[in-house]
Amino acid sequence: MSGNETHGLGYQHVDDDPNVAVLLATMNSTAELEAIRRLRHWERSQLALGDGLRLLDVGCGLGEAALALAQDLGVQGEVVGVDRSAAMVRVARANASTAPCRVRFTLGDACALEESDDSFDVVRSERTLQWLTNPVAAVAEMARVVRPQGRISLIDTDWSTFAIDVGDDVLAARVRDAMREERGRASNIGRRLHDLVRDVGFEPIASTRATQTWTSWNPNDSPAPDGCFSMRSLADDLVARNQLAAEDCDRFVTTIQEAAFRDQFSMSLTMYAVVATANQPHRT
Ligand SMILES: C[S@@+](CC[C@H](N)C(=O)[O-])C[C@H]1O[C@@H](n2cnc3c(N)ncnc32)[C@H](O)[C@@H]1O
Secondary structure: OOHHHHOOOOOOOHHHOOOHHHHHHHHHHHHOOHHHHHHHHHHHHHHOOOOOOEEEEEOOOOOHHHHHHHOOOOOOOEEEEEEOOHHHHHHHHHHHHHOOOEEEEEEOEOOEOOOOOOOEEEEEEEOOHHHOOOHHHHHHHHHHHEEEEEEEEEEEEEEEEEEEEOOOHHHHHHHHHHHHOOOOOOOOHHHHHHHHHHHOOEEEEEEEEEEEEEOOOOOOOOOOOOOOOOHHHHHHHHHHOOOOOHHHHHHHHHHHHHHHHOOOOEEEEEEEEEEEEEOOOOOO
16 A cells, blocks of 8 residues: 555645655645635635735645735735745745745744734635644734734634545444544634634634535545545544444445445535634734
């Protein structure tokens, strides 16, 4: 079995992951998911950025979302992207050459931003809070660096919404129940975005959600549906949590794969987005 087949899609420590190339490639494929495209489109129209504004993207990944927003900032604007992964930052920098404004992609920690107070018009973060041990601290940092009356824009997943149908209700319930729990990370944070921004003195001014549905998957082509974790890694996870006996692991994966071959496979997952502005005053 190759590393890819056991790959579990964890973004806490990308550079230390033996599957770093898969993690980067997965970011490219998830950017193409219909739900992500819709949420980014919605965010761009809600923000309606203008010439000369400064935008910070926290956990910027490959930078493509920030670079799309850069199109609205004019030559006087600036985009800064911060990410903990050097591999992500390298690709983001390589992608930045055609930006119409100044761009700086830099290594950094969402929970300890090296940016000045009140220095950005908009701070965004997409699908990053779910990987942090302290997302509250990260949102407090976003609030610190955004200027008074600036905006925070968050997009994140809620894994408790995960649903799977493989023609086996017992197996589906087992997977669903496992996904609903938060285990050492804020995997259900999507539904808490409103509370997070309110806790730092911001008020949501717009919010939406989008559900991604996977209706087909050919296990011969890929160990995982597009942009998703592999079914093998899901089984390993259940074994590690004593929710699946190790000897049942292969059968578990085979059951799901056979459902996919029979065209009886579907999964869905909902992501949430919120744009918030500072209540005045939001800092003392
Ligand atoms: C799932 S990716 C999302 C990337 C990008 N925002 C997007 O939506 O395409 C999560 C990103 O968060 C970054 N990350 C994880 N922990 C971080 C931290 N403490 N500080 C900054 N970035 C972090 C990862 O390196 C990764 O690039």
